Amino acid sequence: MLILALETSCDETAAAILEFDQEKKTFQVLSNIISSQISLHSPWGGVVPMLAAREHSKNIFPVIEQALTASQKKLKEINLLAVTQGPGLIPALLLGVNALKTLAYFLDLPLLGVQHIEGHICANLINQKNSGCLNCFPFPRLALVVSGGHTQLILEKEPRKYQIIGETLDDAAGEAFDKVAKLLDLGYPGGPIVSYKASQGEKILNKEKFSLKKLLTFPRPMLKSPNLNFSFSGLKTSVLYFYQKIKKDNLSKKELERWKKLICYEFQEAVVEVLTEKTLSAIQRYQPQTFFLAGGVAANQKLREVLQKKLIEKYPQINFSLPQTALCGDNAAMIGVAGLYQYSLLKKESRVNLFKNWKTLSPDANLKLEKC
Ligand code: KG4
Ligand code: ZN
Numbered sequence: 036m037l038i039l040a041l042e043t044s045c046d047e048t049a050a051a052i053l054e055f056d057q058e059k060k061t062f063q064v065l066s067n068i069i070s071s072q073i074s075l076h077s078p079w080g081g082v083v084p085m086l087a088a089r090e091h092s093k094n095i096f097p098v099i100e101q102a103l104t105a106s107q108k109k110l111k112e113i114n115l116l117a118v119t120q121g122p123g124l125i126p127a128l129l130l131g132v133n134a135l136k137t138l139a140y141f142l143d144l145p146l147l148g149v150q151h152i153e154g155h156i157c158a159n160l161i162n163q164k165n166s167g168c169l170n171c172f173p174f175p176r177l178a179l180v181v182s183g184g185h186t187q188l189i190l191e192k193e194p195r196k197y198q199i200i201g202e203t204l205d206d207a208a209g210e211a212f213d214k215v216a217k218l219l220d221l222g223y224p225g226g227p228i229v230s231y232k233a234s235q236g237e238k239i240l241n242k243e244k245f246s247l248k249k250l251l252t253f254p255r256p257m258l259k260s261p262n263l264n265f266s267f268s269g270l271k272t273s274v275l276y277f278y279q280k281i282k283k284d285n286l287s288k289k290e291l292e293r294w295k296k297l298i299c300y301e302f303q304e305a306v307v308e309v310l311t312e313k314t315l316s317a318i319q320r321y322q323p324q325t326f327f328l329a330g331g332v333a334a335n336q337k338l339r340e341v342l343q344k345k346l347i348e349k350y351p352q353i354n355f356s357l358p359q360t361a362l363c364g365d366n367a368a369m370i371g372v373a374g375l376y377q378y379s380l381l382k383k384e385s386r387v388n389l390f391k392n393w394k395t396l397s398p399d400a401n402l403k404l405e406k407c
Pocket of ligand 2: 151155182183330331364365
Protein backbone atom coordinates (compact mmCIF):
# COMPACT_ATOMS: atom_id res chain seq x y z
CA MET A 36 0.00 0.00 0.00
CA LEU A 37 1.09 3.60 -0.62
CA ILE A 38 0.86 6.38 1.95
CA LEU A 39 1.14 10.11 1.31
CA ALA A 40 2.26 12.05 4.42
CA LEU A 41 2.28 15.79 5.03
CA GLU A 42 4.02 17.84 7.76
CA THR A 43 3.27 21.55 8.35
CA SER A 44 3.48 21.96 12.14
CA CYS A 45 6.06 24.74 12.12
CA ASP A 46 8.30 26.22 9.42
CA GLU A 47 8.84 23.29 7.05
CA THR A 48 6.38 22.24 4.37
CA ALA A 49 7.15 18.58 3.80
CA ALA A 50 5.59 15.68 1.89
CA ALA A 51 6.65 12.06 1.56
CA ILE A 52 5.48 8.89 -0.16
CA LEU A 53 6.09 5.52 1.51
CA GLU A 54 5.36 1.99 0.35
CA PHE A 55 4.15 -0.38 3.07
CA ASP A 56 4.08 -4.17 3.16
CA GLN A 57 1.17 -4.88 5.51
CA GLU A 58 2.11 -8.49 6.17
CA LYS A 59 5.80 -8.03 6.88
CA LYS A 60 5.24 -4.59 8.45
CA THR A 61 8.12 -3.21 6.44
CA PHE A 62 8.24 0.06 4.54
CA GLN A 63 10.32 1.95 2.02
CA VAL A 64 10.50 5.74 1.85
CA LEU A 65 10.09 6.45 -1.88
CA SER A 66 10.40 10.22 -1.63
CA ASN A 67 10.82 12.84 1.06
CA ILE A 68 10.58 16.50 0.03
CA ILE A 69 11.16 19.40 2.44
CA SER A 70 10.64 23.07 1.66
CA SER A 71 12.23 25.10 4.44
CA GLN A 72 11.21 28.62 5.44
CA ILE A 73 14.38 29.45 7.41
CA SER A 74 15.35 32.44 5.25
CA LEU A 75 11.84 33.89 5.60
CA HIS A 76 11.84 33.77 9.41
CA SER A 77 15.50 34.50 10.23
CA PRO A 78 15.16 38.33 10.03
CA TRP A 79 12.58 37.99 12.85
CA GLY A 80 14.82 35.75 14.99
CA GLY A 81 12.13 33.05 15.23
CA VAL A 82 9.14 31.55 13.46
CA VAL A 83 6.26 33.99 12.79
CA PRO A 84 3.11 31.80 12.74
CA MET A 85 1.08 33.79 10.19
CA LEU A 86 4.05 34.05 7.81
CA ALA A 87 4.57 30.30 8.18
CA ALA A 88 0.91 29.66 7.32
CA ARG A 89 1.09 31.92 4.25
CA GLU A 90 4.15 30.01 3.02
CA HIS A 91 2.53 26.62 3.67
CA SER A 92 -0.52 27.68 1.64
CA LYS A 93 1.78 28.45 -1.31
CA ASN A 94 3.95 25.35 -0.93
CA ILE A 95 1.74 22.42 0.13
CA PHE A 96 0.51 21.31 -3.29
CA PRO A 97 3.83 21.93 -5.15
CA VAL A 98 5.63 19.91 -2.44
CA ILE A 99 3.08 17.07 -2.72
CA GLU A 100 3.50 17.13 -6.50
CA GLN A 101 7.30 16.95 -6.13
CA ALA A 102 6.99 14.03 -3.71
CA LEU A 103 4.78 12.15 -6.20
CA THR A 104 7.12 12.87 -9.11
CA ALA A 105 10.20 11.79 -7.12
CA SER A 106 8.48 8.54 -6.10
CA GLN A 107 7.27 7.92 -9.67
CA LYS A 108 3.75 7.41 -8.35
CA LYS A 109 0.44 9.00 -9.27
CA LEU A 110 -2.02 10.56 -6.84
CA LYS A 111 -4.65 7.96 -7.85
CA GLU A 112 -2.31 5.17 -6.67
CA ILE A 113 -2.27 6.46 -3.07
CA ASN A 114 -4.18 4.31 -0.53
CA LEU A 115 -3.77 6.23 2.73
CA LEU A 116 -3.19 9.84 3.82
CA ALA A 117 -1.43 11.01 7.02
CA VAL A 118 -1.01 14.55 8.28
CA THR A 119 0.53 16.14 11.37
CA GLN A 120 -2.40 17.02 13.64
CA GLY A 121 -0.33 18.57 16.47
CA PRO A 122 1.37 19.77 18.56
CA GLY A 123 2.50 22.81 16.62
CA LEU A 124 1.44 26.28 15.48
CA ILE A 125 -2.30 26.36 14.82
CA PRO A 126 -2.18 28.54 11.67
CA ALA A 127 0.46 26.19 10.23
CA LEU A 128 -1.29 22.95 11.27
CA LEU A 129 -4.63 24.18 9.89
CA LEU A 130 -3.24 24.52 6.40
CA GLY A 131 -1.81 20.99 6.34
CA VAL A 132 -4.84 19.33 7.92
CA ASN A 133 -7.28 21.12 5.59
CA ALA A 134 -5.21 20.31 2.51
CA LEU A 135 -5.27 16.59 3.26
CA LYS A 136 -8.94 16.67 4.30
CA THR A 137 -9.66 18.07 0.83
CA LEU A 138 -7.66 15.28 -0.83
CA ALA A 139 -9.33 12.66 1.39
CA TYR A 140 -12.76 13.92 0.32
CA PHE A 141 -12.07 14.14 -3.39
CA LEU A 142 -10.14 10.86 -3.61
CA ASP A 143 -12.30 9.01 -1.06
CA LEU A 144 -9.25 7.99 0.99
CA PRO A 145 -8.75 7.16 4.68
CA LEU A 146 -7.01 9.98 6.58
CA LEU A 147 -4.90 9.70 9.75
CA GLY A 148 -3.91 12.48 12.16
CA VAL A 149 -0.36 12.01 13.45
CA GLN A 150 1.16 13.30 16.69
CA HIS A 151 4.34 15.21 15.75
CA ILE A 152 6.53 13.87 18.61
CA GLU A 153 5.55 10.31 17.73
CA GLY A 154 6.75 11.19 14.23
CA HIS A 155 10.16 12.27 15.57
CA ILE A 156 10.45 9.01 17.53
CA CYS A 157 9.49 6.99 14.42
CA ALA A 158 12.34 8.61 12.43
CA ASN A 159 14.48 6.04 14.27
CA LEU A 160 12.74 3.24 12.37
CA ILE A 161 14.07 4.55 9.04
CA ASN A 162 17.44 2.95 8.29
CA GLN A 163 20.31 4.20 6.10
CA LYS A 164 18.64 2.68 3.02
CA ASN A 165 15.47 4.67 3.75
CA SER A 166 13.58 1.50 4.53
CA GLY A 167 12.69 -0.15 7.82
CA CYS A 168 10.22 -2.21 9.78
CA LEU A 169 7.76 -1.37 12.51
CA ASN A 170 8.69 -4.36 14.70
CA CYS A 171 12.47 -4.33 14.45
CA PHE A 172 13.19 -2.78 17.84
CA PRO A 173 12.14 -4.67 20.99
CA PHE A 174 10.08 -3.20 23.84
CA PRO A 175 10.28 -1.46 26.21
CA ARG A 176 11.64 1.39 24.10
CA LEU A 177 12.98 4.59 25.64
CA ALA A 178 13.21 7.81 23.62
CA LEU A 179 15.00 11.05 24.46
CA VAL A 180 13.09 13.68 22.48
CA VAL A 181 15.00 16.95 22.10
CA SER A 182 13.41 19.50 19.80
CA GLY A 183 12.61 23.20 19.65
CA GLY A 184 9.48 22.75 21.75
CA HIS A 185 10.09 19.55 23.74
CA THR A 186 12.66 17.85 25.95
CA GLN A 187 11.19 14.60 27.19
CA LEU A 188 12.20 11.10 28.18
CA ILE A 189 9.43 8.86 26.88
CA LEU A 190 8.96 5.21 27.71
CA GLU A 191 7.00 2.98 25.34
CA LYS A 192 6.41 -0.29 27.19
CA GLU A 193 4.14 -1.70 24.53
CA PRO A 194 3.26 -0.44 21.04
CA ARG A 195 1.93 3.15 21.11
CA LYS A 196 1.49 3.26 24.88
CA TYR A 197 3.67 6.16 25.91
CA GLN A 198 4.66 7.33 29.38
CA ILE A 199 6.54 10.59 29.91
CA ILE A 200 9.06 9.79 32.65
CA GLY A 201 10.95 13.09 32.55
CA GLU A 202 10.59 16.49 30.89
CA THR A 203 11.82 20.05 30.97
CA LEU A 204 10.38 22.33 33.60
CA ASP A 205 11.04 25.42 31.48
CA ASP A 206 12.90 25.81 28.15
CA ALA A 207 13.34 22.92 25.72
CA ALA A 208 16.91 22.01 24.75
CA GLY A 209 16.49 23.34 21.19
CA GLU A 210 14.91 26.50 22.53
CA ALA A 211 17.97 27.01 24.77
CA PHE A 212 20.27 26.67 21.73
CA ASP A 213 18.11 29.19 19.84
CA LYS A 214 18.05 31.67 22.74
CA VAL A 215 21.81 31.43 23.32
CA ALA A 216 22.39 32.07 19.59
CA LYS A 217 20.13 35.10 19.80
CA LEU A 218 21.82 36.62 22.82
CA LEU A 219 25.28 36.08 21.28
CA ASP A 220 24.01 37.68 18.02
CA LEU A 221 24.65 34.52 16.03
CA GLY A 222 21.37 34.36 14.10
CA TYR A 223 18.54 31.84 13.66
CA PRO A 224 18.02 28.89 14.03
CA GLY A 225 20.52 28.63 16.84
CA GLY A 226 21.24 24.91 17.08
CA PRO A 227 23.41 24.44 14.01
CA ILE A 228 25.24 27.80 14.51
CA VAL A 229 25.95 27.25 18.21
CA SER A 230 27.16 23.72 17.58
CA TYR A 231 29.44 24.96 14.77
CA LYS A 232 30.88 27.69 17.03
CA ALA A 233 31.26 25.10 19.80
CA SER A 234 33.39 22.92 17.53
CA GLN A 235 35.57 25.96 16.77
CA GLY A 236 35.83 26.59 20.52
CA GLU A 237 36.95 23.00 21.04
CA LYS A 238 39.64 23.46 18.37
CA ILE A 239 40.94 26.54 20.22
CA LEU A 240 41.13 24.59 23.48
CA ASN A 241 42.93 21.67 21.83
CA LYS A 242 45.38 23.93 20.00
CA GLU A 243 46.23 26.21 22.88
CA LYS A 244 46.03 23.43 25.47
CA PHE A 245 44.48 25.55 28.19
CA SER A 246 41.78 24.62 30.64
CA LEU A 247 38.60 26.61 30.22
CA LYS A 248 37.36 25.46 33.63
CA LYS A 249 39.35 28.14 35.52
CA LEU A 250 37.84 30.92 33.42
CA LEU A 251 34.38 29.64 32.67
CA THR A 252 32.04 26.87 33.80
CA PHE A 253 28.31 26.91 33.29
CA PRO A 254 26.00 25.01 35.65
CA ARG A 255 24.70 21.53 34.81
CA PRO A 256 21.05 22.15 35.80
CA MET A 257 19.27 19.38 37.73
CA LEU A 258 22.12 16.95 37.12
CA LYS A 259 22.04 15.77 40.71
CA SER A 260 18.27 15.90 41.22
CA PRO A 261 16.71 12.49 41.92
CA ASN A 262 14.05 12.82 39.18
CA LEU A 263 14.40 12.68 35.40
CA ASN A 264 13.34 16.27 34.71
CA PHE A 265 15.37 18.97 32.98
CA SER A 266 15.72 22.73 33.21
CA PHE A 267 17.61 24.89 30.71
CA SER A 268 16.47 28.43 31.41
CA GLY A 269 19.03 29.02 34.22
CA LEU A 270 21.82 27.81 31.96
CA LYS A 271 20.77 30.31 29.31
CA THR A 272 20.77 33.07 31.97
CA SER A 273 24.31 32.08 33.03
CA VAL A 274 25.40 32.51 29.41
CA LEU A 275 23.73 35.92 29.33
CA TYR A 276 25.42 37.13 32.56
CA PHE A 277 28.84 35.89 31.48
CA TYR A 278 28.50 37.50 28.07
CA GLN A 279 27.36 40.81 29.58
CA LYS A 280 30.35 40.71 31.95
CA ILE A 281 33.00 40.17 29.26
CA LYS A 282 31.37 42.75 26.99
CA LYS A 283 32.11 45.39 29.63
CA ASP A 284 35.85 44.69 29.18
CA ASN A 285 35.98 46.54 25.84
CA LEU A 286 37.37 43.54 24.03
CA SER A 287 38.49 43.76 20.42
CA LYS A 288 36.17 42.23 17.81
CA LYS A 289 38.56 39.30 17.44
CA GLU A 290 38.68 38.63 21.20
CA LEU A 291 34.90 38.81 21.44
CA GLU A 292 34.54 36.32 18.58
CA ARG A 293 36.95 33.99 20.35
CA TRP A 294 34.94 34.24 23.56
CA LYS A 295 31.71 33.46 21.71
CA LYS A 296 33.24 30.19 20.45
CA LEU A 297 34.35 29.25 23.98
CA ILE A 298 30.95 30.16 25.43
CA CYS A 299 29.20 28.00 22.81
CA TYR A 300 31.59 25.16 23.58
CA GLU A 301 30.94 25.27 27.32
CA PHE A 302 27.18 25.75 26.85
CA GLN A 303 26.97 22.71 24.56
CA GLU A 304 29.09 20.65 27.00
CA ALA A 305 26.63 21.47 29.79
CA VAL A 306 23.54 20.57 27.70
CA VAL A 307 25.08 17.33 26.41
CA GLU A 308 26.22 16.25 29.87
CA VAL A 309 22.77 16.78 31.41
CA LEU A 310 20.95 15.05 28.54
CA THR A 311 23.36 12.10 28.62
CA GLU A 312 23.38 11.61 32.39
CA LYS A 313 19.58 11.82 32.68
CA THR A 314 19.26 9.28 29.87
CA LEU A 315 21.64 6.91 31.65
CA SER A 316 19.62 7.29 34.88
CA ALA A 317 16.40 6.57 32.97
CA ILE A 318 17.93 3.42 31.44
CA GLN A 319 19.12 2.24 34.83
CA ARG A 320 15.70 2.84 36.35
CA TYR A 321 13.45 1.45 33.57
CA GLN A 322 15.74 -1.11 31.86
CA PRO A 323 14.52 -0.56 28.27
CA GLN A 324 15.66 -2.88 25.51
CA THR A 325 15.83 -0.10 22.93
CA PHE A 326 17.00 3.51 23.05
CA PHE A 327 15.99 6.15 20.47
CA LEU A 328 17.24 9.71 20.12
CA ALA A 329 14.73 12.05 18.48
CA GLY A 330 13.99 15.67 17.46
CA GLY A 331 15.93 18.50 15.85
CA VAL A 332 18.66 18.56 18.54
CA ALA A 333 19.38 14.88 17.73
CA ALA A 334 21.33 16.32 14.76
CA ASN A 335 23.86 17.70 17.24
CA GLN A 336 27.11 15.84 16.55
CA LYS A 337 28.47 16.17 20.07
CA LEU A 338 25.27 14.80 21.63
CA ARG A 339 25.28 11.87 19.20
CA GLU A 340 28.94 11.04 19.92
CA VAL A 341 28.76 11.33 23.71
CA LEU A 342 25.46 9.46 24.05
CA GLN A 343 26.63 6.66 21.78
CA LYS A 344 29.96 6.28 23.60
CA LYS A 345 28.45 6.28 27.11
CA LEU A 346 25.56 4.00 26.22
CA ILE A 347 27.74 1.41 24.53
CA GLU A 348 30.16 1.54 27.48
CA LYS A 349 27.49 1.13 30.17
CA TYR A 350 24.71 -0.76 28.42
CA PRO A 351 26.28 -2.75 25.54
CA GLN A 352 23.22 -4.99 25.31
CA ILE A 353 20.79 -2.16 24.48
CA ASN A 354 19.50 -1.66 20.92
CA PHE A 355 20.68 1.82 20.17
CA SER A 356 19.41 3.97 17.31
CA LEU A 357 20.27 7.41 16.04
CA PRO A 358 18.06 8.80 13.29
CA GLN A 359 19.76 9.89 10.07
CA THR A 360 20.91 13.48 10.59
CA ALA A 361 18.73 14.54 7.65
CA LEU A 362 15.67 13.08 9.40
CA CYS A 363 16.19 14.71 12.82
CA GLY A 364 14.46 17.97 11.90
CA ASP A 365 10.85 18.19 10.77
CA ASN A 366 10.10 16.02 7.74
CA ALA A 367 7.19 14.03 6.33
CA ALA A 368 8.91 10.63 6.08
CA MET A 369 8.76 10.36 9.88
CA ILE A 370 5.05 11.37 9.80
CA GLY A 371 4.48 8.64 7.21
CA VAL A 372 6.15 6.00 9.40
CA ALA A 373 4.17 7.14 12.46
CA GLY A 374 1.01 6.98 10.33
CA LEU A 375 1.82 3.41 9.26
CA TYR A 376 2.61 2.47 12.86
CA GLN A 377 -0.79 3.79 13.98
CA TYR A 378 -2.59 2.21 11.02
CA SER A 379 -0.97 -1.20 11.55
CA LEU A 380 -2.38 -1.39 15.09
CA LEU A 381 -5.95 -0.37 14.19
CA LYS A 382 -8.77 -2.88 14.08
CA LYS A 383 -10.79 -3.25 10.86
CA GLU A 384 -13.75 -1.15 12.13
CA SER A 385 -11.46 1.71 13.13
CA ARG A 386 -9.80 1.63 9.72
CA VAL A 387 -13.21 2.10 8.12
CA ASN A 388 -13.79 5.14 10.32
CA LEU A 389 -10.71 6.82 8.84
CA PHE A 390 -12.80 7.44 5.70
CA LYS A 391 -14.89 9.93 7.73
CA ASN A 392 -11.90 11.92 8.90
CA TRP A 393 -12.20 14.36 5.99
CA LYS A 394 -15.17 15.74 7.98
CA THR A 395 -13.97 15.57 11.55
CA LEU A 396 -10.19 15.79 11.86
CA SER A 397 -9.07 19.08 13.40
CA PRO A 398 -5.63 20.39 14.35
CA ASP A 399 -4.70 20.47 18.03
CA ALA A 400 -1.84 22.72 19.14
CA ASN A 401 -1.40 20.64 22.31
CA LEU A 402 -2.09 17.15 21.00
CA LYS A 403 -0.69 14.57 23.45
CA LEU A 404 0.83 11.17 22.83
CA GLU A 405 -1.31 8.07 23.42
CA LYS A 406 -0.97 7.28 27.13
CA CYS A 407 -0.50 3.88 28.67
O1 KG4 B 1 12.38 18.98 15.85
P1 KG4 B 1 12.61 20.31 15.26
O2 KG4 B 1 13.05 20.40 13.82
O3 KG4 B 1 11.36 21.21 15.41
C1 KG4 B 1 10.49 21.09 16.50
O4 KG4 B 1 9.63 20.19 16.47
O5 KG4 B 1 10.70 21.89 17.45
O6 KG4 B 1 13.70 21.00 16.20
C2 KG4 B 1 14.18 22.27 15.94
C3 KG4 B 1 15.22 22.60 17.00
C4 KG4 B 1 15.64 24.06 16.94
O7 KG4 B 1 15.58 24.58 18.24
C5 KG4 B 1 17.08 23.96 16.45
O8 KG4 B 1 17.89 25.02 16.91
C6 KG4 B 1 17.52 22.62 17.00
O9 KG4 B 1 16.39 21.80 16.81
N1 KG4 B 1 18.68 22.08 16.28
C7 KG4 B 1 19.87 21.82 16.88
C8 KG4 B 1 20.74 21.37 15.85
N2 KG4 B 1 20.03 21.35 14.68
C9 KG4 B 1 18.77 21.78 14.98
N3 KG4 B 1 20.27 21.97 18.16
C10 KG4 B 1 21.54 21.65 18.45
N4 KG4 B 1 22.45 21.22 17.53
C11 KG4 B 1 22.08 21.07 16.23
N5 KG4 B 1 22.98 20.63 15.33
ZN1 ZN C 1 9.66 18.75 15.24
